[in-house]
Amino acid sequence: MKKPIWIQGGTIIDPINNREEVADLYVNDGRIVENLSTEQKEKAFIIEAQDKIVSPGFIDINVSFCEPGGSHREGIRSGSKAAAAGGFTCVVAMPNTNPPCDTAGTIQFIKDAVERESIIKIMPSGCLTKAREGEFLASMGSLKKAGICAVTDSGRSLQNNALMERAAEYAKMFDLVVLDPCIDDNLTEGSSMNHGPTALKLGLRGSPRAAEDIMVSRNVILSTYSEARIHLQSISSAYSVEIIRRAKQRGVKITADTTPHHIFFTDDCIEGYDTRYKTNPPIREKSDIEALLEGLKDGTIDCIASNHRPYTRDEKDIEFDLAPAGIIGLETALPVVLDKLHFKNAFSLTEVVNLLSIMPSKVLNMKPPELSIGSEADLTVFDPNAQKSITEETLFSKSKNSPWLKSSLPGVVEATCVSGEVVFYKGKFPTVSI
Amino acid sequence: MNLNRWKRKDLFGIEVLERDELEFIFEIASDFRAKMDAKDKSLPSLEGQSVVNLFMEPSTRTRVAFEMAATRLQADVITISQGASSLVKGETLRDTAMNIQALGADIIVIRHSSAGSAKYLSKIVDIPVINAGDGAHEHPTQALLDCFTLKKHLGDLNGKKVTILGDILFSRVARSNIWALRKLGADVTIAGPATLVPKSFETMGVTVCHKLEEALYGADAVILLRIQHERQTSTHFPSLGEYTSMFGLNEKRASYLKKGALIMHPGPLNRGVEIDSSLADSGRSVILEQVTNGIAVRMAALYLCSIANKNSTF
DSSP: OOOEEEEEEEEEEGGGGTTTEEEEEEEEEEEEESSHHHHHHSEEEEEOOOEEEEEEEEEEEEEOOOTTTOTTTTHHHHHHHHHHHEEEEEEOOOSSSSSOSSSSHHHHHHHHHHHHSSSHHHEOOOBBGGOOOOBBBBOOHHHHHTTSSSHHHHHEEOOOOOHHHHHOOOOOOTOEEEEEEEOOOHHTTTEEEEHHHHHHHHOEEEEEEHHHHHHHHHHHHHHHHHOEEEEEESOOHHHHHHHHHHHTTTTEEEEEEEEEHHHHHGGGGGGGGGGGGGOOOOOOOHHHHHHHHHHHHHHHHHOOOOOBOOOOEEEEEEEEGGGGOOOTTTTHHHHHIIIIIIIHOOOOOOHIIIIIHHHHHHHTTOOOOOSSSTBBBBEEEEEEEEEEEEEETTTSSSSSOOOTEEEEEEEEEEEEETTTEEETTTOOTTTTTO | OOOGGOSOBBBSSSSOOOOHHHHOOOOOOOHHHHHHTTTTOOOOOOTTOOEEEEEOOOOOOHHHHHHHHHTTTEEEEEEGEEEGGGGGGTOOOHHHHHHHHTTTTTTEEEEEEEHHHHHHHHHSSSSSSEEEEEEETTTTHOOOOOHHHHHHHHSSOOOEEEEEESSOOHHHHHHHHHHHHHHTEEEEEESSSSTTSSSSGGGGTTTEEOOHHHHHTTTTTEEEEHHHHHHHHHHHSSSSSHHHHHHOOOOOOOOSOOOOEEOOOOOOOOOOOOOHHHHTTTTBBBBHHHHHHHHHHHHHHHHHHHHHHHHHHH
16 A cells, blocks of 8 residues: 655646646545545655645656666666656656567566566557668567557668658557657768767768758658658757648648757867767757757647667767767756756746656657546656756766766756655655665 | 977867967977988987877878987887777777876877867876877878978968868868968868868868869969778769869969969878879979978977976976
């Protein structure tokens, strides 16, 4: 029997029910309830939420937890702790494991590990093609039966247009959304940052926006003809935003996300060859950020996904062009979004909650999380005004490849509840001993 | 000698240098060059110091010039080349560098295929690091020797037109020369096929030109760059033959240059590709003089970085 929870005096933001008010919130036996009995209140886990926001739990549809096969970088335990500390109650794990998630057995392995190790909800995704190699379709039907929520070759785009068309058609039969990172391999060969004046000066090969724009267009076109659901991951280019906007106006079933780092950094950060800024697609320029912000505002870009990609210090501590691309993002997503969208660009807190919680669930065709009576209690309590200091010591992710290290941003997660249980509270994890 | 004019222990690139720092290196190099020619033994000395040349990419000219420069300054020189290093055994550059420092090296000269590697190395070790070419980023001592040579012949470079012709996109020599020449007041035009000479180089303060005659017209000097045909023939231009016919320097095209203009090339030459063989050996070519001057500027670089390091330590 789970301990009842009493969240006192917080500002409840519940977009699905158009609710924004200061009130107490009660949880019993995993669900949100109208009130607690005196006896229940006496033994309840009390969360003081004055001046804090109580919102549905955040959902991140693009994380790499590297288990199996990469436990030196992250694991289901450490990844789930990082997620909980960032206010996320549910994440979609990419299939870029070793072995990759292209068989039901690997999915089962992950589900078992999640059952044993995770303190949040982790939904596995499956490969779009066998071994993510882009040659043969993965057994999406069996993978769906094993429990995947989406298909993707994560980090790689299917280059063969004919195969992509069939993959999208086939996935549609199982109501699986295809997550595509939109990267043309030929145009990005040997590249390690954005193509532009900075890359030219630094002597690094650039990844042009065209590499993304072409794949975004390709996916829009295939989705138009097949009516398959294709979700475009980590959009970074201004022109891509415009392509998606026009497609949506025509009613194409396309959705898209962008990442905290793509709305925060510009490519001149790379002048010191700091590999923490190396990611794929690369961080771009000011005009791209402006387009992404407009896209987030008008719904062209549906949601924020962190593209959490852990790499160890040793893996990142090499020559820039040889270093792996990737940034961890679970624990900095809320602070970055608050800083950039809420404080600097006048997005309301409701819009912030929408981008981190409601919209990601819609991309996956899940029932959106809400805080109404009887709902499962997946929720986050955060202080949007308190400053979070980001250091290696304060991050719970096993890898520390964050470009925000040694900075301070607004937004401290006070508590995260998953299925009515407090899994993160004031920097600690009440349900796990290690 | 007023050593307050040089305070850097490392030389990563030209971009960060002030004009006065460039002029100071030229003064020191000029002094060294005169003493070299006079067989004067009173050169300042790096006796007892060890210079380690860490050459992770093939090189003849630059490697030997650094070895000669260090030898003339009476330093001990050790060259580690690609095949002979532990990097082929999978050791990281960080570990290799820390080991070289632990073995007592006083200066590291690095040539590496990754842009930014010299800067990266300098964050790992405390001793001076001199960049001998990092990917397509910079090759500062090449630009120094090119400008040193240009100044010997042309005097002040202010307002002089210098054209750089060839593969600019993949060239560290081009980038370092653009920074150096711009700082010294020269007007720089870059020329070659559009795929190797993109318009975006204009952000570095140069004129981009894809018509060869126009690019060469009235130039005081032309710096030819090697066509790295082993790298991009198939993707960046159709064939070497086409390149030569459109952009190779021959007698007729050289006639567009200002009378007495210099023809330069950092080597190695592809005779008959970017330049007519006879032109490379003609009186206008200063290609071999560049090589000799390369020793003097590298002596200056080693000497100045070493002194700056000592002054900051004590």
